[in-house]
Amino acid sequence: MMTTLAQAGFPAAMHQITLAHYLFISGAMFMLGLIGFLTRRNLIIMFLCTELMFQAAGLALVAFSRFHMNMTGQSFVIFIVTVAAAEAAMALALVVLLFRKRESLDAAEWQEMKG
């Protein structure tokens, strides 16, 4: 069964924050991240965009967890945040290395996998 935003009470019941609000924010964040990733060429920006998509997914999980009263989602998010932190450290280090190689942050500089 598909629940539309209107059926979920949006925007009619603005006074009450429902799951749909969270999911909307999450979707918006994900789309922003995706668009940013596809359009920007700066490696750091692209990395930040991936983080954005990551957190969008995390937000959706927390929201579901809260509304379904199931703590599994929240605990999963803790893992996600931990991994994201580690991954951020790694990724930024990599970006620094890549920058040193080409003196540029342009992602188009790297096309080694061209067939």
Added chain:
Amino acid sequence: MPSAFLGVLVLNPASSLDSMLDSMLVLAATPATVAKAPIIAGDPLALLVPALPILGLILCTLCAIFRVKSKLPAFLTVACLAGAFVVTAKLFTGHDGGVSIASGFQWMTLSWGEEPGQRFIADFSLYLDSLTILWMLFVTGLATLIALYASEYMSHDVGLGYCRFFAAFNLFVFSMACLVMGDNLLLLFLGWEGVGLCSYLLIGYFYKKPSAVAAAKKAFIMNRIGDVGLILGVMLTFVHFGSIEYREIFAAAQPYIDLAKAGKFSEIPAIVQLIPILLAVGAFGKSAQLPLYVWLPDAMEGPTPVSALIHAATMVTAGVYLVARTYPLFLLSEYALPIVAWTGALTALVAATIGMAQFDIKRIMAYSTVSQLGYMFAGLGVLTSTGAAFHVVTHAFFKALLFLSCGAIMHGFAGQLDLRKLSGVGFMKGWGVVGLGMFVGCMNLAGFPFTAGYFSKDMILAEAFVTPGMAPIGWILLLTAGLTAYYTFRVFFRVVVGPMHYEPGDELHHAEEDSHGHDHHGASEADAAHAADAAHGHAHTHDDHAHHEHGHGAHFHPHAPGWAINTVLATLSVASIAAAGLYFVKSPYEGGMAHGGAVPGMVERSSAAFETPFSHHGVGESHETIKEGGHEGADGHAPAHAEGGAPSFVPTSIAKSQGEAAHAGSFLGWDPHKVMYYVSGVVGFVGIFIAFILHYAGRRTAATARADALLPAFGPLAGWAQNKWYVDELYDLVVRTPLWIVANIFHLFDKIVIDGLVRLVGGIPRFIGGMVRPTQSGELHGYAAGMAAGVAVLLFLVFMLTMR
């Protein structure tokens, strides 16, 4: 080849003779009617004959390993070979004319059943009879002398090459011993291939010279063609007679021999009649007979001692030995001996005509070898195996002498072999022995009266006229004898005598100016001649320039042979002269025939006689009495036909043998045995005289002779003979070119069809890859967009499915 027979291979040096004897008797695949003579144990000393050269081989190999830089390997070889000769001489003196077998070790024994003919035995045992001993006497004797000669001749190669040379030399003598002394056809085949290998190794001794390598390969391949015939003959022998041991074969062939004597060839199975023809093909290959002779002249690329020993005196007579050894088998086919006789006679003639037109003295000697081998085969074919063997022996001595003399000249004149550029060598100081050697050798080869060559050649000639139906061969051989005398003395009159004059060749090996007693007087004369030559404007300036560039200065000094070469040449000269005495010495065995002397006396005691020793009761019968006497026709050289009209001269000659002593053929109405002495003597004289007129009388320089003026009279014939009748070109056209064309067709097929298929199979994935390749742009955004699009499509599909 041995490894092909993967059987019970027992190596047991202590195998008792008795057990071998028993196995032989049990194996006898012969009709019970044939009474078998008991096997006599031979002198075990005989095993030293093959063993000593093997020792020499090992010692030479050790010299190579320890990098001996002296003439040591040569003298070790001489010592070993001299030992082998002494042992052979001892065997000879202790030999009573019978057959004995000296058993070595069991080599191969295969058994696949109890029936006769289901066991294959090839032992390393030596078959000692007079033929074997005769052959080994001159093989080991000449090998010793030639090794001594080579110790000096090869001196510029002292070091590894020297060791290699003498190792191969020893291996050759060992192989020859196996070939000659083996008591079965497989051991003969082992030796046969062994001598072929050594021939290959030694022709290709100067392996950096492309022509030598090509000649070695040519010799090897041509020999393999003959070997196909030999191995097929050996196989058929085993298939039919159930054994490859001579004793067994001859015993098993005895009933057929009786049939052949009765002239009943139609009762002898065709397969038996095929055996001698196949064996003859093998013999033709090894002994350079007509279709397969072209390798032998090219084999002269090898060092001269090798040419003398292998390609003149010993190895090339292996074919003659094979025919002589298996002579009883040759009597079984009415075609085998005529084939042998005609091949021999035609080879003798063709080779002699080529020899007449060559300028390279070593090549002339090579063609004369081919020609004389043809003589031997003709002798075998006209039923005088005794004469053929006598010619082998005399030829071995005088041809070795001739080759070694030519080698000494070649060695001293820096590789010069062109008879147009050498003259009067025999009278230069220090060259007397060489001149004498050439003289003795040429006299023998030309068949000058009372030389050894005269007697042996005479025997074959006379028998050719005696044997019915073989008179045309006699005429061919007589013509060849004249040609031989001419071309032999052509060399002698141009090179050895005449005005002193030389031009050095282009092989300047070493500058041992001070060794070898130098001849300043001769050199200065030669220089004067040289200067005169230059003044005459001969076209030799190229050679001279080469000398200047090599830093030898304007004066080339021929270095006269040293003691080793001179000793050997003198010994061989004496031996060649003394060989004539063999004709007058009685047979060394009791009851030998009166006529023909020692060598035929030895041969007739062996299987090479008409009757095998196994059926032979009255050895005292002269072989001539065996010859039939039925043809008193006025034209004695008309082909004699047997009753059936078949061309079977053998049955007539053998069948009517009983007790008739009259001679069949005649030479223009005279008895060939008596008149041939004078005829061949006159023919030899005529040849020598023509050579004298054309090549000596009035000759002022080396290059010009009256013969040149006569050349136009022969028209294109002279040029054709000089080009060896274009036989090599014919082979090229008939064999090489078609092979080349077929090979190219196959090459193209391979390139286009086979490779095309492979490329097609490989091309399909390549093509698909090429189509898909652009999707892999390598750009991060591309992949990301692809993922996003994929997710979008997936989501869209999920939506579409769930919405419904």
